Amino acid sequence: GVFAHLEMLEARAHEAAVKQEETERQEEKLAGLKARVQELRRQRDELRAKVDLQQKGQLGQEGVVSDPAQPSARAVLERKIKSLKAMLQVFYLTGISGKLTKRGVCFCISTAYEGIYLDSYYLDLLTKSEVQIHRHSIPIFIPLEQIAKKYLQTDIRRFLSVLSDHLNAYVGRRYQADQLQERFSDQIEGILQRNSLCNLLVFNYDVSSKSKTFPFNARLLYGDLCCSLPTQATVSCAPDAPASLAEMAAAHSDLFRRVALHKAFGSFSSAEESVD
Amino acid sequence: MDNSICQVYEDEIQSLEEEIKLLAEKYEDSQQESTFFSDELLMSTKSFQREFQGGSKGHESPSDLKAQLENLETDLSFLMKFTGIQFTSHSKKTVEQTRNRTVRKHRLSGNCHSLSFQLEFQLLEMQKKENVSAVITDLSIIMESGEDSDVSKFVSSTEEHRNLLTFFRSLSSYAEWYEHRRCTFLHFK
Numbered sequence: 397g398v399f400a401h402l403e404m405l406e407a408r409a410h411e412a413a414v415k416q417e418e419t420e421r422q423e424e425k426l427a428g429l430k431a432r433v434q435e436l437r438r439q440r441d442e443l444r445a446k447v448d449l450q451q452k453g454q455l456g457q458e459g460v461v462s463d464p465a466q467p468s469a470r471a472v473l474e475r476k477i478k479s480l481k482a483m484l485q486v487f488y489l490t491g492i493s494g495k496l497t498k499r500g501v502c503f504c505i506s507t508a509y510e511g512i513y514l515d516s517y518y519l520d521l522l523t524k525s526e527v528q529i530h531r532h533s534i535p536i537f538i539p540l541e542q543i544a545k546k547y548l549q550t551d552i553r554r555f556l557s558v559l560s561d562h563l564n565a566y567v568g569r570r571y572q573a574d575q576l577q578e579r580f581s582d583q584i585e586g587i588l589q590r591n592s593l594c595n596l597l598v599f600n601y602d603v604s605s606k607s608k609t610f611p612f613n614a615r616l617l618y619g620d621l622c623c624s625l626p627t628q629a630t631v632s633c634a635p636d637a638p639a640s641l642a643e644m645a646a647a648h649s650d651l652f653r654r655v656a657l658h659k660a661f662g663s664f665s666s667a668e669e670s671v672d
Numbered sequence: 673m674d675n676s677i678c679q680v681y682e683d684e685i686q687s688l689e690e691e692i693k694l695l696a697e698k699y700e701d702s703q704q705e706s707t708f709f710s711d712e713l714l715m716s717t718k719s720f721q722r723e724f725q726g727g728s729k730g731h732e733s734p735s736d737l738k739a740q741l742e743n744l745e746t747d748l749s750f751l752m753k754f755t756g757i758q759f760t761s762h763s764k765k766t767v768e769q770t771r772n773r774t775v776r777k778h779r780l781s782g783n784c785h786s787l788s789f790q791l792e793f794q795l796l797e798m799q800k801k802e803n804v805s806a807v808i809t810d811l812s813i814i815m816e817s818g819e820d821s822d823v824s825k826f827v828s829s830t831e832e833h834r835n836l837l838t839f840f841r842s843l844s845s846y847a848e849w850y851e852h853r854r855c856t857f858l859h860f861k
Binding site: 425426429430432433436437439440443444446447450469470473474476477480481482483484486487489490491492493494495496501506507508510512513553557560561564 | 688734759836840
């Protein structure tokens, strides 16, 4: 009886202690949060004041409110660094940027298709004696060695330019194929077949005419690796299909050679809408 | 009971952090030269991350900062010499900013060898998981030699497709060729 009673008292005391700890922890947490809120409010108000003054044109370039006549040397340095970094980032948008390294240069080739920036690739060059490629992130299906053999030693600019053309065309082709799969999947029958270089695409698609759908097959060959439009577009329909469809196939073949793939498909949909 | 108070604080913390971010952006915008877009864009290829990050953020000594500045200056002057592209002015204005989207209007002018250009473009940046994507949503180009019909055709096609990158790549090749031609003519005069 006594021991059981003691045990019970112990258990209760333990419970109370745990609860006490829990409450203290909660209170600490709350206090911490409260302090953070106050700190953030302070920062926010400070910034608001700065921005207000700035709008009224009262802040100097460095924006130090406390002592407008003397921006710290550190702040000047930091501002200069920021603006130079911004300039380097503009170079990124131009397609060729880079950074000098101890033994040469590391170039960054950026790619874009119709204003959309896609992958960027790196080329670490050693320039001590003859120019050598130290490391790179160029995909294996891009003929880097061929291009390097032709231009790397004699004209680095040309080398980068040609490489950039290949890479930009590749991402452009890939983007079009991706867009076709994403946005027009309901018109594509089966899988869109493509190779890594995205210069050979084979797919089946549906064409609606007079409320009936007909299967077409397209085979697009991009013979020019620096181009994102196909050099050959073979579009075929079923042999027993009406003549009007054969005409349409020819028209599609022509379209695919002139217009981006996803845009061509976009024009089909709108054409059908206007016909029906 | 306590949990709800915690939640209220946490919510306020989040909204304050966002507000601070927005205010800081606004402040930076109005300074003459400001950061273009987030460093994350350059960090998107993980293996070369360190190569391209201009030093760590935080508190470095003035001599570290000076060294960093010198490195950046050397890199920039190398790029300008190598590509022939020199930027003479650059300004930007934030047109829209939400949690994941920033739209900025940029004004850029410069020359490539002897050809001058002036650009205005709108850049949309979106935060997507680990990457920041960048899209040109509007582009207008003024070229000094705009009377040349080839040039104006090229410019309007580039503007239509918002091909800023193609513009610079082509400009670079064209300017080099133009320069060669100019030098050749001078040689024969």
